Amino acid sequence: MADRTVSLRDAQGTEYRIVISEGRVTAGEVEFRFQQIDSATVWLRPADEMSARQTLAYTAASAGVHWVFVNGEVYRFDAEQTGGRRKRGVAAAGSLAAPMPATVRRIEAKPGQAVRRGDVLIVLEAMKMELPVRAPADGTIARVNCREGELVQPGQELAELQP
């Protein structure tokens, strides 16, 4: 079977090339033997150490995001092929995109208004809780793209901020 290469980027922006071949997977110059237990469960051990510690990992991919659970920690990687854009899930910290389906409860920002990092611009409501959307940086509000009472979808840009 031909080798397969997957390029991923972690939450800190570090990029990895992972090379997969028959029963072996290489990440960051370290080669592991692996067995796929079921579609989500992977059993790994370093290839070159006889008594190496083995790892049971759980993994799944969806919409360009690769998820891994190892020993109680969860890691998210973006697949490079899709340009690292996420279609669903939570917007990045500081983004002015709606993080989840929510109702716009209140708009505090007006176009042309100068705001400081951390100012509450919009208050969303979902799951009976208020979710403040804060300015990710100092700047000026260029546009507000939502109305009070509107149901917004994840990824929808609620406002535009000019530095």
Added chain:
Amino acid sequence: MATEPPRRFSRVLVANRGEIAVRLIRGCREAGLESVAVYSDADERAMHVRLADHSERLGPAAPSESYLNIDAIIAAAHRSGAEAVHPGYGFLSERGAFARAVESAGLIFIGPPAEVIERMGSKIGARELMAGAGVPIVPGETPADQSDAGIAAAALRLGYPVLIKASAGGGGKGMRTVQAGEDPRPLIQGARREAVAAFGDGTLYVERLIDRPRHVEIQIFGDGHGQIVHVFERECSLQRRHQKIIEESPSPAVTRDLRARMGAAAVAAARAAGYRNAGTVEFLVEGTGDGARFYFLEMNTRLQVEHAVTEMVANVDLVQAQFRVAAGERLPWTQEQLIQRGHAIECRVYAEDPAEAFLPQAGKLLVYREPAGPGIRVDSGVVEGDEIGVNYDPLVAKLIAFAENRDGALARAAAALRSFPILGIRTNVPFMLRLLEHPDVRSGAVHTGLIADHHAALTAAVRPPLEAVAAAGLGQPAGSPNAAAAIGDRAGGAAPDPWNTLRGWGR
């Protein structure tokens, strides 16, 4: 002493969803009762619907049109031939009007009498009653003038810092802390908006904030034959946004003497309220040891989310006892027969992102595998492949670890969290693991501000080990048909069918 005639029932409608509906439906099966699940359009294929003997649609996904719709639930009870209704927690469980509507429809409400729910639902009424019964209370008031200025004036009278909360509420909704020197108006307005949204009532209550309090509650239980017992305490101090995430029993701060005093106060509170069935008296505890002071916070007239820790340490089944008491029977235990032994810890698994202010998360559970083993109990209402939606509370599951002592329970809970993979949405599992390993949690020095104080350290990003990177490269779209062909020496067969991964079926 009041005695009740028996009120037999054989079919129970469970007016709830998620893990508590599943737990109650299983309880019905154990008791030889038939169960009726109700569901909104969002939950048509949910686990609680599949497990029940019967199921009835309530309406669209919005809670107001389904799980909060009293008329729809009563109609479902009549259609299904249910003779009793269990409200679970949340939703309509603490609405006196619901209990009244159930009884008016000729059905049995599995919970306290409607007038007790109403009396305890009003924070003012409850406090006055408790003060009269000699139960200590935190200084506070519901200002007659409910304007921003009126609330601010009350805060000034009590002395900052104060807590502003929904008079009708619970569960941390519509609650704000105001510090001295802070502009109270935006906080008052936020509390009022949330109160209106969550409870349909914007009346606010202001109370003095006790510094670094512990939140300790006492489980109580009364029957219709004049007996009221307490089933010990639960320590619920580990909270985020005023909502509990880790609870344990016994509390590391409660001594034998304090337990006896708090238990007696809780029983006195329940007696003053005319209580029947399962309930909880919440206290704030200031200080530690025999000299600690405690104040009545509120009475929850329902089964609590965290009831399982009490079930573990007291070796009781609170739901079975609820059925028996609702049927007019006596409590299955006396105070003398109840013994607290071992230690239990509950971790609430929420679909939320602790690093992003605990923002609720929605999406599909691409991977969801529950841990198992000695002393591990998982109460959940989902299976792999289910969607966590935006319409309801983001609680995914409760992990309860039981061991012979606190260190053992902490270790068992941590080991189980390390074997609880949930992928596709962010959850608080990694966060809770760090919390369980925090020195102050290890030593038992917990208080309600601990999570806020250590939030940055508890949510710091971790660099993935290379094993995780390698595994990520092997990640496949869930259920993709060519997944098997793309991989080397694959052991399994087809993509998981939710029916095959359904855990605890008819356990």
